[in-house]
Amino acid sequence: MIIVIKPEASKGAVQGFTALLEKQGVKVHLSEGASQVVLGLVGDTSRIQEKSLLAHHLVEKVIRVQEPYKRVNRLFHPDDTRIAIDGLDGKTRHIGAGYVGIIAGPCSVETREQIISVAQSVKQAGAGFLRGGVFKPRTSPYSFQGLGCEGLELLIEAKKATGLPIVTELMAIHQLEIFDTVDIIQVGARNMQNFTLLKELGGCRKPILLKRGYAATITELLMAAEYIMAGGNDRIILCERGIRTFESTTRNTLDLSAIPILKKQSHLPVFVDPSHATGLSWMVPAMAKAAIAAGADGLLLEVHPNPEEALCDGEQSITPARFAELMNVLRRYAAVEGRIWDEEDEGNNETP
């Protein structure tokens, strides 16, 4: 941690401040420049609050040298995290560490027929996981809010029918009790900094798909994951889904540069959701391919049998037929650098 002292500070005042800092168990190196004094703090600075330092009348700037996250930091955990999830079909799917995983399904579960038919289509096309919203965060109180518990029942039926592990969004802590048969719990972008919820999920043992808030920095996403890991749950999938910028042609700006950065800074797998990011189904294939090429560990894709009649987000869903086509192209992109396509694993349990 580096502290830049205000130019007007007296020598004595700086000495007093240094003594104060050293009482907190750190060593202080002082560099005296032509017009400014800089202190370098060495040792365990994790308990020293940048903001508290900034309130001190001698301090002009505080710069943290080390990242504020530890458990999610690749520095202390060099190997990629791999998450294994068992399907009811007897097959184990892997996420991270070279595997490419595809989570597909409708924005909202609508009817038994709809969700089972989508589940079968996406499984056949090679998806490893089924997604479907049942509790929906909606900007307007007058919009369709999801089928709730009834929708969850239908999603579980689709899981039984296909064997695919299921992924759905949790919106409040009390819903946790009914998420027992859910395989991956999604935390939506709007809840990425719902710290009470994150702490609770730290105590559960299910994989968490943590979506980046649309105005969250990469560091904040990693800090949100740190909340979950600090609670003891290390099965976290990070998910980039677009950030809010001045550009309004797309719903959000998909930040694909976040992929290499997240993978450098952290050992956690990184997924991308091109459907929500762009909000426009015709753009989904281009951005899905780009995400794989940039090194994403997997994708979240919205698939709906009849997007024109979807109760929610139809404009960003692709049909099962287009999904199958896209999967064929994505396999070829993943093959360019020898990525492991999840389904190849079938009947072959050796690790890569």
Next chain:
Amino acid sequence: MIIVIKPEASKGAVQGFTALLEKQGVKVHLSEGASQVVLGLVGDTSRIQEKSLLAHHLVEKVIRVQEPYKRVNRLFHPDDTRIAIDGLDGKTRHIGAGYVGIIAGPCSVETREQIISVAQSVKQAGAGFLRGGVFKPRTSPYSFQGLGCEGLELLIEAKKATGLPIVTELMAIHQLEIFDTVDIIQVGARNMQNFTLLKELGGCRKPILLKRGYAATITELLMAAEYIMAGGNDRIILCERGIRTFESTTRNTLDLSAIPILKKQSHLPVFVDPSHATGLSWMVPAMAKAAIAAGADGLLLEVHPNPEEALCDGEQSITPARFAELMNVLRRYAAVEGRIWDEEDEGNNETP
């Protein structure tokens, strides 16, 4: 609602689509341009989802003419909302409709001595409400998370000692049961789109101070308020506290233009929090004065007896002495256009 049809659409297809729309109870006006057909939907379009229309293969763009919010909309409720709150000192404070209200206090409640001393100072300087955080949303799981229930007890003691109504942040639904003696419930920026929480607050009868998310549009802030009003609670104070932009000199960019817009679009009172927006105490006076001049109905100001030793956000807190000075200047700014300073109301219960 306006629907722009894709240029390649056939006449027959457009007729079929028009018929489909009219079945949903709206009248459709068709304008045929040189290269494009545009449909104007007239009637109650509130049940028609823009996004569902966008999924239709004939549709190029959908433009909503009316704002998506109703209860918070000034169009349907032309008079300013005024909220009256009784203090234990027998005085009623008013918020909105010409009154200027000041909510002041420390970022976090730390000790009995601290909170009671601040409460007395800010009351004496003319603040109408005491704020103090007890459950703190913190980016890092390793930061001070607030004193919790114990802090709430101390805040209530300060309320009893001074008579000031108190304001504190609610982070989760289950905390509602212990918020009985809280006078104004604050919803923090990170929870502005925690829709489960908003619905719950719609069912309670306490005033809600709803902070704008740092990446929320003005429309989204109003939609969040609409969630609360749709539940039956119409005592809502909107609060601008800075948005996230590319500029990094200040923590956030305080969007003061939101004030005239919110006051034009809605009848709800609008407060501003210059302490969190700028994150730098020396900037607080300038932005507080600007907020009043721009028409804000009140301010949230962080005051700490010893900012250098604050457990949280000391760098943005001003001392009681500077607060008292600032209040004197603010009164003069408020007087320029004859705003009602809350304290003048004492012993005079006539409405303005």
Next chain:
Amino acid sequence: MIIVIKPEASKGAVQGFTALLEKQGVKVHLSEGASQVVLGLVGDTSRIQEKSLLAHHLVEKVIRVQEPYKRVNRLFHPDDTRIAIDGLDGKTRHIGAGYVGIIAGPCSVETREQIISVAQSVKQAGAGFLRGGVFKPRTSPYSFQGLGCEGLELLIEAKKATGLPIVTELMAIHQLEIFDTVDIIQVGARNMQNFTLLKELGGCRKPILLKRGYAATITELLMAAEYIMAGGNDRIILCERGIRTFESTTRNTLDLSAIPILKKQSHLPVFVDPSHATGLSWMVPAMAKAAIAAGADGLLLEVHPNPEEALCDGEQSITPARFAELMNVLRRYAAVEGRIWDEEDEGNNETP
């Protein structure tokens, strides 16, 4: 063009306004809603200024249905633009319409040895064009401003030595006279809305590489290209190079979703500059691959023999060895969907 009338407008006032509009040669369709009147303007609305309408006291909103650009619009020019550029080596390079083009070279031309050695390396690795800055736009007046005319001489020597067409940035109109031997003129991000310069370039007959301003919308980029085309020059290459957002880990946020949108809205070729966007050389390969997968027509890549000693932007340059490796991988990504790699064209002049 759609005009939403203010709710308080009288019937007579609207009739008068309609008459006024029809005098300007358009037909007006009136839709009367429950609470609002909407006018649809049909015909040639290109002379009617949105902003002038907005100033009218009856008008609440104005919505343009058609895009404001014409010559760069794919609607009026469905086929991809292809630009052919002859090298001194007797080979013609193509840009756009299925070809993948690579422009590579150092940020700044520094010495004869440096530029000739880079030119030879990138040619050998398969680049089709040599870039090198001679007039440099620098944020600080105290930074290295480029070698100027002397640098241009060296760049021309490298062109002669390798046969590669050269690309360099023009910063002011008066430099045009010495750009005679330059093959592609680059307009930098900071000059994207230097309209005087754009008009001048509309009058020249050289291909223009037009970089998107870091705060320019996609529509503004296309309008800047429209300025050049309106002047008669239709050989324009659009270039995405990152936009400014709240995320500060990367220098800018590379907006790869701009690629499919630009290619849908316009017939012009679209390049991507991952070096400037990320500002970090280790991220360049990931983003270069993603750009190709997203459908970019080519890339601008900074290559420097010794990035640690570069006079400018060394941190974003890759070495010739890494460039050659990257090219091998990029070829495989381009091959996935059968893109035409520029060099394959050698000795084979059939068009695709």
Next chain:
Amino acid sequence: MIIVIKPEASKGAVQGFTALLEKQGVKVHLSEGASQVVLGLVGDTSRIQEKSLLAHHLVEKVIRVQEPYKRVNRLFHPDDTRIAIDGLDGKTRHIGAGYVGIIAGPCSVETREQIISVAQSVKQAGAGFLRGGVFKPRTSPYSFQGLGCEGLELLIEAKKATGLPIVTELMAIHQLEIFDTVDIIQVGARNMQNFTLLKELGGCRKPILLKRGYAATITELLMAAEYIMAGGNDRIILCERGIRTFESTTRNTLDLSAIPILKKQSHLPVFVDPSHATGLSWMVPAMAKAAIAAGADGLLLEVHPNPEEALCDGEQSITPARFAELMNVLRRYAAVEGRIWDEEDEGNNETP
């Protein structure tokens, strides 16, 4: 300047690097932390490029402690800059150092009658300067581009008729020759980083009104001013006019927090342009008052006798009558803290 070394660097490598740095004339202090080494550079670091250091394989981060600007820096020039401008009416107007200045007039000069009538109105209402665009930067090549030289003639006539000094925008270097009778040269937001133009203006002796680019940081605005001052011209007025954010209700987000920051970091006067920032005339008064309350040294206000018929930006112009009303209110806001209203100076040439 602080250099954070990569964790994997060997002791020997760091020593070599330190020796290299010291050869460039700085002293290096080394702080060895638990997991990282940090170098503090002391002395004249102005020739050491951050970006070049970043390219070095040992370097992880570089942090500049001192601001990169010198001449515009208040640190080296503690007193406010005051600019005196003589009018043809024999009166000297002052800008900065406690004075409040008002520049008013139409977006574009349209006719002799229009500009002279506006000039007389704004002078009568108390404006100190007349503005009017003659060369207009327009997003579309098909929009009205200003009257050019003819417009300049009309503006000069208005100057003669009223005695008001005039302000107009320069778009290209070659226009400088005809700007002889212009009193303040405006550099528009889109040209803020047109470095060739800035260098040229450094060589002239007229006051420059430098508008902040809509995506420029505060530091970049100061660096642009540094370009002009480095050339020898120290009569610069900085102007905040809104930045580009995700919020689309207003054209731009007026960043009033820039005012206290600019005034802390620099000695130059700071103006605000609420007309362009909001793009909506009804918002202009609120934001003009807020700007004065936040400490702005003056305002740029668009005034048009008939905004509904303006050829340019009518929607953001106020009428002379509303301008006169606004001026009366602004005087009262300026008086709250004893600011010197320019006109009070009449017949009283003592400096404050």
